[in-house]
Amino acid sequence: MLILIKILKKILTVLNSNATPAQIGWGVVLGSFIGLAPFFCLHKFIILLLIIFLNVNMGAAFLSVLVFSIVGALTDPLAHKIGYALLVNTNALTGLWTKLYNMPVVPFTKFYNTIITGSFVIALILILPVFFAAKKFVIYYRKHLMQKVQNWKLMKMFKLTNFYKIYSGFSE
């Protein structure tokens, strides 16, 4: 229950911040790359650096990591199939994989794991849908729902917490 409240609080904090819909959209997209991959590897670290260095909404990104980790658990079998098809069954790509496998550093991305490759491909396919869906939702929310939500007792309570103040200050 507490976790759900926390997630809701995060969502509301992000939606009510001063971040632009595009910043939130890109945050969600980058977060999806981290959330879908099941275990730590180099490309997750690079995306984490992108989240920190690029002017995307960090709250949205971390929220997206959380949401896409749950989604990832469901898409793992699909990711495995995609990864297996690309890594094992597609002979045309074997040369590329072998080259990458023999390069320094690249193997730290664990691209040779079926789920890592599969989930990366899923995340790539989902870039535009996720970005536009997130952006559209933020615009819709701010136009139609924001005023109502601001008047929720829960929202008023959230605004009093330290996290909200710190976050608002950082996201400006």
Next chain:
Amino acid sequence: MKFIRWKAVIPTLVILIVAVVFTVFFLDSIIKKVAINSGEAIFGAKVEISSLKTKLKNMSVEINGLQIANKEDVWKNLLETEKISFAMQPVPLLSKKLIIDEMAVRGIKWGTSRKTAGALPPKKKKKLEKKQKKEEPGIADKLKNSLKNKAAEEASNLAVISDIKSLQKNIKDIDAKKLVNIANLSSLKEIENMKSSFAEKESKYKSMLGEMKIDSKTKEISDTVDGLKDLRIDSPADVPAVKEKITKLKDAQKSTENLLHQIKTAKSDMASDFGEEKDLIRKINDLKNTDYKNIMSKLSVGDLTAGNITKSLVGPMWLTRINDAVSYIKLARKYAPKSEKKKILKKRLKGMDVTFEKENELPGLLVKKIIVSGTTGGEGKDDAKALDFSGNVLDITSNPVLWGKPTTAEIVGKKLNKELKMNLLFDHTKDVSRDEINVTMQGMTPKDLSIENLGNILFIDGGDVKIAAQFAMVGDELNSMVLTKVHNIKFGTAEKENETQKFFKQMFKNVKEINLEAQLVSKQGDTDFKVKSNLDDVFKNGIKSLVGEKLAEAKAKIKEEIDRQVEGKKKEMLAEFTGKKDGLLKNLTSKEQILTAKTEEIKNKINTAEQEIKKQIKEPGQEKAKKEIKNIFKK
């Protein structure tokens, strides 16, 4: 919209710069500390490094003044080097691989004196021992223990001949009867055990026979059989009576056969329980030999055969050297183990790792070439007899299977007429590891090889020594051979010469050359150490003149006394054995014969009855009886 979040980039850059600066200033001390700690964990003694310099530009490392203390002798160094330098290939480092094309190790010395003790602080030592305890002892550890025991055994033999006066007195004082009496002979004990076991067995089989009640049962059967007469069928009315009689006969036959089976089983059990006489004799004779050896071992006169004395004189020294060789092999096997075969697909908790072909895959650690140079001298050693050496070590790797080449080394040293040549091969590229160390030395003096004092009994002042040594460990089997030749030998004198030293000097005064062949073979935990030498004959004559006759006399007396005490009892025991076994056998055989005869008798009776009845029912008017009697004789 700004694309970059400078608020985050600037602090990250600052942290990075601080990390780089820290690395530049403190990397050397960090690596030095890591190297020292790893070294101490490997060698179990202090490891010191004077300075360590790294250059990130060409990824090179220079280690000056490395000293590794010897944990067995903390005031000496196991190894010391003046300078080690190497450069790592930068690209493989990104794949966690340490590849060194060429390394130089200059100023190698070993066994040099230390100014401070090289023991680790007790706390650290305890910690390391705790870690090492978890490791299962490998074959090299077992071999080392076995070699240590062998060396201790040889050293104790040497102690016996070190004091000739006591030795002569010990031999003179031997009282064979007294010795045998107090020895508590195991052969005698075994004879008594055997006797009581025969009695037990005899009563067991007698009571078994009693329980079988053969006689009464046989009588019962005989009575039944004898009572069954008039097996005639004149009319169908006779059939039930005949039927009953035949059934009784068949029951009697079954009972007899059962009894016969029991007797036969008892007979074969008894024969195997008692065993064969020849086995008993062999067992008692073996125990007699053990008794003799036990008595001799308590006599403090050792086994004074010529071969054994040579072995005792040179054994501990060579065994210690073989032990050192095994230690190096152990290190090589530990840090360059055989690798597992590559797997194509490996299932993981999530997904599947697909392995692609590795082009020119490199092992985790690879040093392609090490140029070594050093001296056999150094601090605390006689530099005048030191030999400078140099050579190359090739292909040191953590994954020999992947690299496909064994580690080899060739080291040569020369000084005036002295020559040293050493070849090493640590081949862990195949299923069975093969480690070889071959050393040849010539033009050496006895002092160069620390063989100038043999067991504080014999002193060699001069001579040309030539040694060819080979240590080969293939899998778990060690085969080591050391050939030593000493020409133009000159024996020396101890400062204060004692009786033994005088005796040995006298014994060797005409010896001009020593040829020695020491061989050690260790297979599956059995270590066999043999020494052949021309010294054997010298010892043979010397010992004969010293204690030989008296010792042989004492040995014969001890043997005689053991025979006297054991042989009589042995005869008694064998007589008892034969009497009891034969008695039982006779009894069982006679019962067996009676029962066999009885079985035959009943069988015949049944057959005769069958013939007669069949004849009778052939007569006309007997069809009904024929029908009724039909199944009686079915077997």
